[in-house]
Amino acid sequence: KMAPGIGGFGGLYPWGDDYLVAGTDGVGTKLKLAFETGIHDTIGIDLVAMSVNDIVTSGARPLFFLDYFATSRLDVDLAEKVIKGIVDGCQQSDCVLLGGETAEMPDFYAEGEYDLSGFAVGAVKKDAVIDGKNIVAGDALIGLPSSGVHSNGFSLVRRVLAKSGLSLHDQLPGNNGKPLTVGEALMAPTVIYVKQVLDIISKGGVKGIAHITGGGFTDNIPRVFPSGLGAKIFTNSWEVPLVFKWIQEAGGIDDSEMRRTFNMGIGMVLVVSPEAATRILAEHQGSNSTYKIGEIIAGEGVVYA
Amino acid sequence: KMAPGIGGFGGLYPWGDDYLVAGTDGVGTKLKLAFETGIHDTIGIDLVAMSVNDIVTSGARPLFFLDYFATSRLDVDLAEKVIKGIVDGCQQSDCVLLGGETAEMPDFYAEGEYDLSGFAVGAVKKDAVIDGKNIVAGDALIGLPSSGVHSNGFSLVRRVLAKSGLSLHDQLPGNNGKPLTVGEALMAPTVIYVKQVLDIISKGGVKGIAHITGGGFTDNIPRVFPSGLGAKIFTNSWEVPLVFKWIQEAGGIDDSEMRRTFNMGIGMVLVVSPEAATRILAEHQGSNSTYKIGEIIAGEGVVYA
Numbered sequence: 066k067m068a069p070g071i072g073g074f075g076g077l078y079p080w081g082d083d084y085l086v087a088g089t090d091g092v093g094t095k096l097k098l099a100f101e102t103g104i105h106d107t108i109g110i111d112l113v114a115m116s117v118n119d120i121v122t123s124g125a126r127p128l129f130f131l132d133y134f135a136t137s138r139l140d141v142d143l144a145e146k147v148i149k150g151i152v153d154g155c156q157q158s159d160c161v162l163l164g165g166e167t168a169e170m171p172d173f174y175a176e177g178e179y180d181l182s183g184f185a186v187g188a189v190k191k192d193a194v195i196d197g198k199n200i201v202a203g204d205a206l207i208g209l210p211s212s213g214v215h216s217n218g219f220s221l222v223r224r225v226l227a228k229s230g231l232s233l234h235d236q237l238p239g240n241n242g243k244p245l246t247v248g249e250a251l252m253a254p255t256v257i258y259v260k261q262v263l264d265i266i267s268k269g270g271v272k273g274i275a276h277i278t279g280g281g282f283t284d285n286i287p288r289v290f291p292s293g294l295g296a297k298i299f300t301n302s303w304e305v306p307l308v309f310k311w312i313q314e315a316g317g318i319d320d321s322e323m324r325r326t327f328n329m330g331i332g333m334v335l336v337v338s339p340e341a342a343t344r345i346l347a348e349h350q351g352s353n354s355t356y357k358i359g360e361i362i363a364g365e366g367v368v369y370a
Numbered sequence: 371k372m373a374p375g376i377g378g379f380g381g382l383y384p385w386g387d388d389y390l391v392a393g394t395d396g397v398g399t400k401l402k403l404a405f406e407t408g409i410h411d412t413i414g415i416d417l418v419a420m421s422v423n424d425i426v427t428s429g430a431r432p433l434f435f436l437d438y439f440a441t442s443r444l445d446v447d448l449a450e451k452v453i454k455g456i457v458d459g460c461q462q463s464d465c466v467l468l469g470g471e472t473a474e475m476p477d478f479y480a481e482g483e484y485d486l487s488g489f490a491v492g493a494v495k496k497d498a499v500i501d502g503k504n505i506v507a508g509d510a511l512i513g514l515p516s517s518g519v520h521s522n523g524f525s526l527v528r529r530v531l532a533k534s535g536l537s538l539h540d541q542l543p544g545n546n547g548k549p550l551t552v553g554e555a556l557m558a559p560t561v562i563y564v565k566q567v568l569d570i571i572s573k574g575g576v577k578g579i580a581h582i583t584g585g586g587f588t589d590n591i592p593r594v595f596p597s598g599l600g601a602k603i604f605t606n607s608w609e610v611p612l613v614f615k616w617i618q619e620a621g622g623i624d625d626s627e628m629r630r631t632f633n634m635g636i637g638m639v640l641v642v643s644p645e646a647a648t649r650i651l652a653e654h655q656g657s658n659s660t661y662k663i664g665e666i667i668a669g670e671g672v673v674y675a
Contacts, residue, residue, distance in 0.1 A: 076468035078434050080493075081386070089436040089489060091473045129383050131394040133438065133487035163381035166487070168396045171525055173485060180478060182438035182471070184394060184489035188385075220476055 074276055074288070075120040075187075083188045086125035090115035091182045093279075094219040095252075100178055102233050102248040105143055108181065109150025110157070111216045114255035115278070116185035117158040118333065121262050122274040122289070124195040125187030127160035135168040136179035147181070150254070158259040160185065195266065197273035197289040197336065200361055204272060205342035206286070206296060208358035209262075211332030213308050215255040217279040218326045222251060225316035239307055250308045258333045261353060270341025277328040283367050284325060286334055295364030303356040306330045324369065331358060379581055379593070380425040380492075388493045391430035395420035396487045398584075399524040400557075405483055407538050407553040410448055413486065414455025415462070416521045419560035420583070421490035422463040423638065426567050427579040427594070429500040430492030432465035440473040441484035452486070455559070463564040465490065500571065502578035502594040502641065505666055509577060510647035511591070511601060513663035514567075516637030518613045520560040522584040523631045527556060530621035544612055555613045563638045566658060575646025582633040588672050589630060591639055600669030608661040611635045629674065636663060 075088040092111045099108045109132075117127045132151050134144060144167065155162045174180065189195075214222060226233070226247070233248030258276075265271060273289035286296045309330065313323050323329065337345060342357055349355040362368075380393040397416045404413045414437075422432045437456050439449060449472065460467045479485065494500075519527060531538070531552070538553030563581075570576060578594035591601045614635065618628050628634065642650060647662055654660040667673075 076434070076436065078466065078468055080433070085390075085433070085491070087434060087436055087468050087489075087491065089438050089469060089471045091438060091440060091471060091475075093473060094475055094478070096475075097477065128385070128390070129381070129392060131381070131392055131489060133394050133396060133489075135396060135485055135487070161383065163383055163392050164394060166394050166396060168398060168487075170396075170399055170401075170485070172402065173399070173483070174478070178478070180440055180475070180485055182440070182473075182487045184392075184436060184438075186390070186392065186491055 074122040075125065077123065079191070083190055084123070084125070084194055086120045086123050086187045086189060087184065088116040088119035089182060089184045090119065091180065092216045094223060095216050096180065097223060098219065098233065098248065098251055102252055104248070104252045105146040107150050107252065107254040109147050109152070110154040110254035110257070112181050112183040113151060113154025113158060113185070114257045115216050116183045117160065117257060117259050118276045120185050120187040121259050122195065122276050123189055124193055124266055125189040126263060127158045127185050127187040127259060129161040129163035129186055130155050131163055131184045132165040133168065133182045134165065134179060135170055135173065137169070137171050137174040137176070139167065139169050154257060157257040195271060195274055198291060200272045200290040200294060200336050202294060202361050202363050203339060204336050204361040205339055205357055206298070206359040206361070207335040207337055207342060207345055208303060208331035208356045209258055209333040210354065211328045211330055212256050213253040213306055214251055215328055215332055221316070221326055222312060225312050229315035237307065238311055256332050262333065265335065265345055268344070270338040271335055272338065273336035275334045277332050277334060279326070281324045281326055281328060286367050287365070289336060290361065292365070293363065295362050296359055296367045297362050298359040298367060298369050300369050302358045303330055331356070334358070336361060379427040380430065382428065384496070388495055389428070389430070389499055391425045391428050391492045391494060392490065393421040393424035394487060394489045395424065396485065397521045399528060400521050401485065402528060403524065403538065403553065403556055407557055409553070409557045410451040412455050412557065412559040414452050414457070415459040415559035415562070417486050417488040418456055418459025418463060419562045420521050421488045422465065422562060422564050423581045425490050425492040426564050427500065427581050428494055429498055429571055430494040431568060432463050432490050432492040432564060434466040434468035434491055435460050436468055436489045437470040438473065438487045439470065439484060440475055440478065442474070442476050442479040442481070444472065444474050459562060462562040500576060500579055503596060505577045505595040505599060505641050507599060507666050507668050508644060509641050509666040510644055510662055511603070511664040511666070512640040512642055512647060512650055513608060513636035513661045514563055514638040515608070515659065516633045516635055517561050518558040518611055519556055520633055520637055526621070526631055527617060530617050534620035542612065543616055561637050567638065570640065570650055573649070575643040576640055577643065578641035580639045582637050582639060584631070586629045586631055586633060591672055592670070594641060595666065597670070598668065600667050601664055601672045602667050603664040603672060603674050605674050607663045608635055636661070639663065641666060
C-alpha cells in the first residue's frame with residue numbers, strides 16, 4: 066500500500082496521480098538553548114523547517130502543517146511566541162497551519178520548559194517525484210547555504226559550550242568585532258528551503274535532494290543515490306561559517322566528527338545533471354547563492370577532498 | 371485556502387473532490403500510569419485512537435499515521451512495546467504507519483519516561499463530509515460504548531488515586547470478585563471507532579459526530595450542531611462503567627464535573643435522523659451495541675435528564 070520512502074526523509078502515500086508526502090520531526094535539544102536564551106519566537110521556524118525541508122526532498126509542495134506543543138503548565142505568553150514562529154515558518158513554506166494540540170502535562174516537563182513536534186504533508190505528481198534513481202557518476206552536487214547549526218547536533222553543542230567556559234551571552238569569538246552572542250549565533254533559525262528548491266526543480270535537471278540534518282553530509286548524502294555510487298565533496302568550495310569553526314576549536318573535535326554531526330554551512334544538497342549545475346550556479350548568486358560542492362563518483366559513501 | 375474545521379476535531383484541507391482531514395494529539399498524563407504500571411504495549415493504541423477518532427468525525431477514512439516518540443535516553447525494549455501498540459492501532463483503523471520520529475533528548479524527561487504525539491491524515495469526498503449543518507430538533511443521539519477512561523482526564527484520575535489510598539495494583543472495588551486491578555482498568559486502551567463509524571455512515575442518515583474527549587459530553591457534543599440547538603441526554607439509557615463509579619466515589623466528585631471531564635462510558639456520539647436511529651439500534655446489538663442516549667432539542671448546550 067505504501068511506496069518506499071526516498072532516503073527516508075518523508076513517507077510517500079499514493080493518492081490518485083499524486084503522492085502525498087508526510088514528515089514529522091521535533092527540534093531536539095535546541096529547545097534547551099531557547100530556554101536558556103529566552104529566544105522563543107523563532108524555534109517554531111525551526112520546527113516547521115525540519116519537516117518541510119524533509120518533504121521537499123521528494124519534490125513535494127507542502128500543503129499543511131500541524132504542531133504538538135507539550136508543557137507542564139501552560140504559559141500563554143511563551144506559547145504565543147512559539148506559535149508566532151510556527152506561523153512564520155508556515156508562511157515561509159507557503160503552507161497552511163491546519164491544526165495543532167497544546168497539551169498540559171503536569172510533572173512531565175521542568176518549569177518553563179516544553180517539547181514540540183511538527184507534522185507536514187505535501188504532494189507531488191507521481192511522474193515528477195524526485196527519487197534519485199537517475200543519478201549517475203559525473204552528476205554535480207549543488208549546496209544551498211545554511212544559517213548555522215540549524216536544529217541538529219545540539220547535544221554536542223551543549224557539551225562544547227560547557228567546556229568552552231563561555232556563556233550564551235558572551236560574544237562569539239572571531240567575529241571581527243561585529244556584535245553577535247554565542248546564543249544568538251546558535252539560535253539562528255533553520256533556513257526553509259521550500260520555495261528555492263521548488264523553483265530550482267521547476268527548471269529541470271534535479272535528480273536527488275538530501276536535507277542535511279543529524280549525521281551531516283556523511284550520513285545524509287548517500288541516502289539519495291543508488292548503490293555503487295558515492296559522493297566526492299570539495300571541502301574548500303564554500304566558506305564554513307564561523308560558528309562551526311568555534312565549535313570545532315572550543316570542543317577539540319576532529320573533521321570527521323564535525324562532518325558527521327553538523328551541516329558545516331550547507332543545509333540542502335541537490336544532485337543535478339552537469340548542464341543543470343551550470344545553469345543553477347549562474348542563476349543563483351548574491352543572497353540566494355548556491356555552490357558546486359562536489360560530484361557523484363563510482364564508489365560508495367562520501368569522500369572529502 | 372482552508373475549510374473551517376468542523377467542531378475542531380480535525381482540520382480540513384480541500385484537495386480536488388476530497389477534503390484531506392488531519393488531526394494531531396497525544397495521550398496526556400495517561401502516560402504516567404503507563405510508567406507506573408509498566409503497561410507500555412497498549413499506549414500506542416491510545417495514541418492512534420485519539421487522532422483517528424477525531425478525523426473520522428467528519429466522515430474521513432484514515433489513510434496514514436505518523437508518530438513522534440521523545441525520551442531522554444532510548445530504551446529499545448520499551449520503545450518496541452510502544453511501537454507495537456501504534457502498529458496495532460493502525461491495523462485497527464486500517465491505516466498505514468507512514469513514518470515517525472524517535473527523539474533522544476537528554477535532560478528533558480525523567481528516567482524511564484517519554485512523551486508521544488501522533489498525527490493522522492484521512493480523506494472524505496467533499497459531497498459526503500459530515501458537518502452537522504443538517505441537524506434539526508428531534509434528531510437522535512446514538513452512543514457508542516467506551517472501554518473506560520480512554521485518554522482524557524488522567525490528571526484528575528491521578529489526584530483521585532492519591533486520595534483513595536489504593537495503589538494501581540489493588541483490585542478495583544465493586545467488581546464482584548472478578549480480578550481486575552485499578553491500574554488495568556485505567557489503562558484499558560481507547561476504543562478505535564473508525565470501522566464501526568464508517569460502516570454506520572455508509573448506510574446513511576448520519577448528520578454529525580462528536581468524539582468524547584476532555585470536556586466530556588458537556589463540551590464536546592455542542593461542537594457538532596448549529597447554534598439554536600441543544601442536546602438532551604437520558605442519563606439512564608446506558609450503564610456507566612464501574613471505573614467511573616469508583617472515581618466519582620473515591621474522589622467525591624459531583625455529576626457535573628464527572629460529565630465535563632470523562633466520557634462516562636460513551637466514547638463517540640452520532641447525531642442521526644430518527645429513521646436512521648431505529649435501523650442502527652436494531653443492527654448493532656451484542657458486542658458492537660449502540661445506545662440511544664438522547665435527542666436534539668431547541669435550546670443550547672447539554673441538559674441531563
